[in-house]
Structure formats: structure tokens, C-alpha cells
Amino acid sequence: MAVAVVTGAARGIGQATAQNLIGAGWQVALTDVDPQVTERAAELGGRAHGIVADVASAEDWQRVVTEANDRLGPVDGLVLNALATDAHPLHEMTPEAWQRQLDVNLTGAFHGLRACLPDLVREGEGRAVIVSSVHANFGLLDVPGYAATKAGQTGLVRQVAAQYGPRLRINCVTPGPIRTALWDGVSEADRQRSGRQTALARMGEPEEVAEVIAFLLSDRSSYITGATIPVDGGWSITKDSA
Numbered sequence: 001m002a003v004a005v006v007t008g009a010a011r012g013i014g015q016a017t018a019q020n021l022i023g024a025g026w027q028v029a030l031t032d033v034d035p036q037v038t039e040r041a042a043e044l045g046g047r048a049h050g051i052v053a054d055v056a057s058a059e060d061w062q063r064v065v066t067e068a069n070d071r072l073g074p075v076d077g078l079v080l081n082a083l084a085t086d087a088h089p090l091h092e093m094t095p096e097a098w099q100r101q102l103d104v105n106l107t108g109a110f111h112g113l114r115a116c117l118p119d120l121v122r123e124g125e126g127r128a129v130i131v132s133s134v135h136a137n138f139g140l141l142d143v144p145g146y147a148a149t150k151a152g153q154t155g156l157v158r159q160v161a162a163q164y165g166p167r168l169r170i171n172c173v174t175p176g177p178i179r180t181a182l183w184d185g186v187s188e189a190d191r192q193r194s195g196r197q198t199a200l201a202r203m204g205e206p207e208e209v210a211e212v213i214a215f216l217l218s219d220r221s222s223y224i225t226g227a228t229i230p231v232d233g234g235w236s237i238t239k240d241s242a
């Protein structure tokens with residue numbers, strides 16, 4: 001039975017992805033800095049295993065791979081989903097906040113790929129997905145670190161796809177506004193306004209992103225690699241003009 005590692009799996013898109021993959025027959029190592037990840041894994045049954053780990057730590061990644069190997073087996077699929085974000089314009093952002101976003105979003109993906117690569121390519125059929133964002137491609141206010149790292153993730157995916165194909169398929173998804181705890185501080189009126197910016201006139205649900213990630217880890221996406229796939233309700237193609 002195939003084994004996947006999903007980061008940031010205690011809640012939101014990561015949790016929905018772990019749940020979807022379990023339903024599709026995978027065994028899943030759910031990882032998160034939030035200790036609640038062990039409870040979330042327990043709720044998913046015997047094919048799930050929770051590991052508390054920080055994606056920004058190379059040492060934690062070694063432990064994740066060892067524990068996933070011991071409990072479930074070699075890693076066949078990797079979903080890099082954890083994030084750090086800090087909402088300040090560049091002139092107000094501290095170097096520490098900038099660095100943490102690089103460490104989690106970009107260096108975390110590097111550590112994760114580096115740690116899992118031997119497992120992923122061992123049988124010539126590895127799969128990986130990085131959860132980027134529409135911020136990779138569009139100028140929105142107050143998130144310079146987040147946007148830069150999300151764009152970096154799409155570049156990393158293209159490089160890794162070219163380097164390790166055909167033994168590894170790796171793709172990015174770029175979600176638009178998805179109803180998760182990331183939006184907890186946003187008013188319902190502002191959420192609805194964000195939803196109306198999409199062609200589908202609503203925010204997305206974590207399960208709708210999870211479904212695309214699960215597709216990209218499955219045999220059904222066998223001729224897709226190095227791609228960046230929007231899951232944004234058409235947010236990227238909708239513009240307003242008087």
C-alpha cells in the first residue's frame with residue numbers, strides 16, 4: 001500500500017488532503033508543528049500516523065522519514081503544504097518575519113524533497129505536490145514574503161520535475177480563497193467579497209483543493225509534471241473593468 005507524507009496536516013487543506021488520500025487507499029503520515037496532528041491522525045484510523053515536526057528543520061525531516069518508514073513504509077508521495085505568512089508591507093516587515101517565511105515555505109520544501117527523494121525515486125514512480133498560491137502570480141497587498149516564497153515554490157517544482165523526471169512527477173497547485181482557519185481574522189463581509197472575485201462567486205472548500213492534490217498523486221495524472229494548476233474558482237481569470 002502506497003505511503004504519503006502530508007505537511008501542515010493538523011487542519012485546513014493538509015487535513016482534508018490526508019483524509020482524501022486515506023479514502024483513496026493510501027497510508028498517510030500527517031505532520032505538523034501543532035501537536036493536535038496526532039489526534040487528527042488517530043481520527044483517520046490505522047492507516048494514518050501523526051508526527052509533530054517543523055518543516056523548516058532538516059533534523060525534523062530526517063525523523064519524519066525514519067518514523068514514516070518504520071510505521072508505514074517507504075515514501076511514495078509527498079505533499080508540501082505547511083505555510084508561514086506575515087501580513088505587512090515590505091517597509092514594515094522585520095527581517096525575522098521575512099526569514100521565517102523563507103525557512104518554512106521555501107527551505108522547508110527543499111528539506112522535505114531532499115529527505116524524501118531517495119524513497120520517492122526508488123521505484124521510478126514518485127509523486128509530489130507543493131501547495132503554492134495564486135499569490136505566486138499576482139500582486140496583492142501586504143504579503144511580500146509570502147508571495148515571493150509562493151512564486152519560488154513554482155520555480156522549484158519546474159526545476160525538480162526537469163531534474164528527476166521520469167522517476168518523479170512533481171506539480172504545484174495554486175489555490176485561491178479557500179475557507180480555512182487562515183481566514184479566521186477576516187470578517188464574513190470580506191470573505192464574501194473575496195468569494196465574489198472568483199468566476200464561481202464563492203470561496204472554495206479545503207476538500208476541493210484536496211481532490212486535485214489526490215489526483216496529482218494518483219496514476220490518473222500520469223502525463224502531468226512540472227505544472228502549476230490553479231484551484232481558484234476562476235479567481236485568476238476574472239477581472240473587473242468599467
Ligand SMILES: NC(=O)c1ccc[n+]([C@@H]2O[C@H](COP(=O)([O-])OP(=O)(O)OC[C@H]3O[C@@H](n4cnc5c(N)ncnc54)[C@H](O)[C@@H]3O)[C@@H](O)[C@H]2O)c1
Binds near residue numbers: 008056131134180
Ligand atoms: N486558505 C487559503 O485561502 C489559501 C489560499 C492559497 C494558498 N493556500 C495554501 O494552502 C496551504 C494550506 O493552507 P491552509 O489554508 O490549509 O492553512 P492553515 O493555517 O489552515 O493550515 C496550515 C497548517 O500548517 C501548519 N504549520 C505551520 N507552520 C508549520 C511548520 N513550520 N511546520 C509544519 N507545519 C506547520 C499549521 O500548524 C497548520 O496546521 C498553504 O501552503 C497556503 O499557502 C491557502
